[in-house]
Amino acid sequence: MSWLNNFVRPKLQALVRKTEVPDNLWEKCPSCGQMIFHRELEANLRVCPHCGHHMRIGVLRRMEMLFDDGRYQRLELPRTDPDPLKFRDQKRYSDRLREAQGRTNEQDALIVAHGTMGGAQTVVAAFNFAFMAGSMGSAVGGGLIAAARLAVAQQAPLIVIPASGGARMQEGILSLMQMPRSIIAIDEVKEAGLPYIVVLTDPTTGGVSASFAMLGDIALAEPGAVIGFAGARVIEGTVREKLPEGFQRAEYLRDHGMVDIVVSRPELRQTLIRIIRLLHNPQPPAVVEPPATTAAEAFNGRSRPSNGSE
Amino acid sequence: MPTFLEFEKPIAELESKIEELRHLSDAGDINIAEEVGRLQAKADRLLRQTYGRLTPWQKTLVARHPERPHFSDYVQALMEDFTPLAGDRAFADDHAIVGGLGRFRDHSIVLIGHEKGQDTASRVAHNFGMARPEGYRKAQRLMELADRFRLPVITLVDTPGAYPGVDAEARGQAQAIARCIETCLRIRVPLVSAIIGEGGSGGAIALAAGNRVLMLEHAVYSVISPEGCASILWRSADQAKEAAEALKLTADDLLRLGVIDDVVPEPLGGAHRARAQTINALGDALEAALRELKEGDPATLRSRRREKFLEMGEGRLS
Numbered sequence: 153m154s155w156l157n158n159f160v161r162p163k164l165q166a167l168v169r170k171t172e173v174p175d176n177l178w179e180k181c182p183s184c185g186q187m188i189f190h191r192e193l194e195a196n197l198r199v200c201p202h203c204g205h206h207m208r209i210g211v212l213r214r215m216e217m218l219f220d221d222g223r224y225q226r227l228e229l230p231r232t233d234p235d236p237l238k239f240r241d242q243k244r245y246s247d248r249l250r251e252a253q254g255r256t257n258e259q260d261a262l263i264v265a266h267g268t269m270g271g272a273q274t275v276v277a278a279f280n281f282a283f284m285a286g287s288m289g290s291a292v293g294g295g296l297i298a299a300a301r302l303a304v305a306q307q308a309p310l311i312v313i314p315a316s317g318g319a320r321m322q323e324g325i326l327s328l329m330q331m332p333r334s335i336i337a338i339d340e341v342k343e344a345g346l347p348y349i350v351v352l353t354d355p356t357t358g359g360v361s362a363s364f365a366m367l368g369d370i371a372l373a374e375p376g377a378v379i380g381f382a383g384a385r386v387i388e389g390t391v392r393e394k395l396p397e398g399f400q401r402a403e404y405l406r407d408h409g410m411v412d413i414v415v416s417r418p419e420l421r422q423t424l425i426r427i428i429r430l431l432h433n434p435q436p437p438a439v440v441e442p443p444a445t446t447a448a449e450a451f452n453g454r455s456r457p458s459n460g461s462e
Numbered sequence: 463m464p465t466f467l468e469f470e471k472p473i474a475e476l477e478s479k480i481e482e483l484r485h486l487s488d489a490g491d492i493n494i495a496e497e498v499g500r501l502q503a504k505a506d507r508l509l510r511q512t513y514g515r516l517t518p519w520q521k522t523l524v525a526r527h528p529e530r531p532h533f534s535d536y537v538q539a540l541m542e543d544f545t546p547l548a549g550d551r552a553f554a555d556d557h558a559i560v561g562g563l564g565r566f567r568d569h570s571i572v573l574i575g576h577e578k579g580q581d582t583a584s585r586v587a588h589n590f591g592m593a594r595p596e597g598y599r600k601a602q603r604l605m606e607l608a609d610r611f612r613l614p615v616i617t618l619v620d621t622p623g624a625y626p627g628v629d630a631e632a633r634g635q636a637q638a639i640a641r642c643i644e645t646c647l648r649i650r651v652p653l654v655s656a657i658i659g660e661g662g663s664g665g666a667i668a669l670a671a672g673n674r675v676l677m678l679e680h681a682v683y684s685v686i687s688p689e690g691c692a693s694i695l696w697r698s699a700d701q702a703k704e705a706a707e708a709l710k711l712t713a714d715d716l717l718r719l720g721v722i723d724d725v726v727p728e729p730l731g732g733a734h735r736a737r738a739q740t741i742n743a744l745g746d747a748l749e750a751a752l753r754e755l756k757e758g759d760p761a762t763l764r765s766r767r768r769e770k771f772l773e774m775g776e777g778r779l780s
Contacts, residue, residue: 233777236719237710241695290775297772319663319685321695324709325721328663328685329774332671335644336768359685361636362624362664367644381636381664382626390626400631410634 181205183376197417206374206417208354211280214313215265218276218421224267227275227302229259229295236290237324245322248284256283260291261316264299266306270425272432275303278313279360286316288360289323293330293337296364300337309347309428310338314365318358331363338364347431349424352379352402352411366410370427372420373402373411380405464734467523469512473731476505509731516680518706518715522688524680525659526622529734531741533560533575533618536658539741540748541566541573547607549600553633556597558589558625559669561604566616567749572608574601574669575618578659591660592625595638598668602645605653612760614652614752617669622687624665639668646671647768650760654751656744657681657713657722658733673758673767674751675721677713678744679728683721684711721774724751 178187183205193200197217198207209217216222239245253259261283266275277299279286296312303310319327341348350368352361354377362381373379380400388395398404405411415423466474483498516524524530537544537560544564548555561574576593579585601617608615624635646653646669655672661683670683677683684691688706689699696704710716713725726747729736755763 231777232775236775236777237708239708241691241705241708290777293775321686321691321709323775324685325683325711325716325719326775328667329721329771331640331664331667332643332647332771333774335640336647336772339644339647357636359664362639362668363643364640366634366637366640379636380631381624381639382631386626387628387631391628395628399628404632408632408634410637 179207182207199417204375204416206354206376208281208315209417210282211263211278211315214278215263215276217417218311218424219265219267219269219274220271224265224276227264227266227298229262229264229291229298231259232290232294234291235322236326237322239322239324241322248322252283256280258283260295261286261288262292262295262299264295264302266302266308269421270429272425272428273306273308274311274428275299275306275308276311276313279315281315281355284320286314286360287318287320287327288316288330288334289320289327290330292320293333296334297337300340303341303346304344307344307346309349309432310341311349311351311424312338312364312368313351313353314356314360315353316356316358316360318360328359331359334364335367338367342369347428349427351415351420351424352405353377355379357381357383369431370413371411372413372415372423373405374420375402375414375416377402379411465528467520467527469520469523473505473508473512476501476508480505506730513680513731517703518682518709518712519688519703521680521712522660522682522702522706524732524734525682527732527734528580529737530659531733531737532580532620532659533577534580535737536575536618536741536744537564537573539738540745544573547600547604550596550603552596552599554594554596556589556594556600557587558591558593558621559597559601561601563613567745569752570613571752572604572613572615573618574604574615575658576621576665576669578620589625591621592623593621593665593668594625594627594630595633595635598624598638598642601669602642605645605649608651609649612651614654614755615649615672616748616752617653617655617672619655619657619661619666619670619683620659621662621665622660623662624668639664642668643671647771648764650764652752652755652758652763653767654748654755656726656748657683658744662687671767671771673755673763673770674723676724676726676744676747676751677716677722678726678733678740679713680732681713682706682711683713683716684709 177190179193180187181200184203186202198209215224235246261280264277338348347369349370350365352373356365356379378400402414406414480501483494541564546562560577576591577588578591579588653672654674655670656676658678659681663685688702691705692701693699716722717725726744729739733740
């Protein structure tokens with residue numbers, strides 16, 4: 153219309169926004185483009201209130217949303233040789249590792265926690281995508297073994313939540329060997345007659361999808377999560393055609409028989425609690441004593457109204 | 463016409479000169495015979511030098527050499543009464559993974575492996591050794607068959623990787639590989655695996671979680687191809703040489719890392735120069751490995767195999 157509309161007003165708006173609304177208070181939904189106030193987004197577990205798009209959620213927030221009253225204990229994981237190959241590309245792997253450790257304040261890409269879910273003792277191993285794209289090397293493999301053994305010791309179900317691009321290639325063949333290693337780990341849980349449940353989140357690909365992640369007794373997935381073996385770009389390069397709509401998304405996997413249920417994040421906790429109760433009537437755990445009401449409730453198999461934390 | 467790799471060119475030139483001279487010397491000329499002998503010695507020396515210090519990238523090229531013995535060559539030379547068995551009983555028969563019953567040096571066994579094919583038509587038919595889910599599901603079925611009839615299993619690994627295609631993903635490539643590894647780790651019969659060429663990532667480990675893992679001297683085994691690794695970490699596939707170094711994918715490296723149990727030496731100049739000799743050498747190594755495992759009871763065979771893989775990457779700091 154005029155220079156006033158096209159030039160002065162945007163400039164003024166930019167000025168005002170900068171001072172009054174710092175960028176980090178609003179986040180733009182990558183799917184529908186709507187701006188969402190950060191408090192609202194967090195309260196909604198980083199699911200867009202406008203279109204239901206699931207953004208990635210921090211691993212600690214993930215733990216908090218799953219356990220009763222957001223309370224859990226972390227398991228200290230075994231330390232391994234951090235750089236067995238002395239790998240170096242344009243950067244040293246040991247430097248990349250240190251950077252990731254500094255940025256995330258974590259040792260590696262897997263976090264293992266235990267606590268109660270719906271009153272039942274549960275072990276959760278969740279991937280931290282912020283740590284080198286959640287890639288699986290020896291530390292992650294070792295962490296999964298530790299998680300599986302804790303589940304067996306506590307006679308508790310094991311829930312694993314991958315968010316990972318696949319094997320950590322800076323550990324070369326040893327990262328490939330984490331595929332059999334992690335499969336043996338979760339097999340120990342299965343052999344003990346305990347439920348092994350996976351929650352596939354965005355993304356679950358490569359060597360992670362082709363090992364423990366696809367072997368759950370029950371496989372849940374978050375809406376829209378990319379789940380598959382080969383990367384979309386690699387496939388496009390091979391077949392030289394456009395990939396089908398929704399290819400390698402959670403819903404596509406469900407429709408192709410690879411996933412049991414696609415569950416939205418706000419319903420995840422209750423769904424897991426329900427499945428665990430139906431699968432598994434907990435015996436008194438070996439290590440942690442549950443409150444008496446919990447055991448009775450689980451025995452009756454009745455669900456109860458959700459508690460305040462949801 | 464044999465195929466020569468880029469770094470074999472000087473050897474190829476010498477050999478063609480020798481061939482020419484031999485042609486001339488049919489008349490019995492002493493001088494020419496001497497010259498042939500001299501050149502032959504030089505060619506042998508060059509071959510020994512070249513193959514004595516192959517770089518990881520050169521080994522990658524040798525491992526992919528089109529004349530390298532493939533699965534079907536091993537079957538022909540080592541197996542009697544080989545009876546291929548087809549299909550995953552769910553969708554199709556995949557030709558990138560072949561398997562069946564047969565007799566190997568007086569043992570009845572189940573043999574499973576990747577087949578790359580030896581000419582254009584058979585390469586296409588076998589999809590260049592890149593299996594789809596039905597291939598891994600056939601392998602699972604055959605391993606379970608072996609378990610039921612207490613037959614040892616031998617797997618021969620030679621694949622660029624699992625097939626990255628829309629159909630493969632739609633039918634659960636990741637799940638098929640995962641279940642195949644799980645089956646390797648669950649069976650209660652001896653499982654001996656040999657990396658005979660390319661051990662490409664998940665598509666390779668799917669068949670290679672064995673009690674013994676052997677590897678031919680110039681085979682390679684890696685989590686990702688050097689080209690793939692370079693394009694991600696160096697942002698250009700041109701750095702494949704550097705990536706091949708960094709990945710530690712040679713038989714010697716893997717033996718040092720404790721990932722494989724034995725290296726089977728190849729004849730001078732690589733398996734493609736002396737195919738029968740290579741096949742026999744691998745046959746002897748497989749037989750020796752099976753003999754060691756013959757005494758093990760079913761539960762021990764399984765638990766030893768699992769203990770071995772549980773320790774991989776445990777490192778020295780724990």
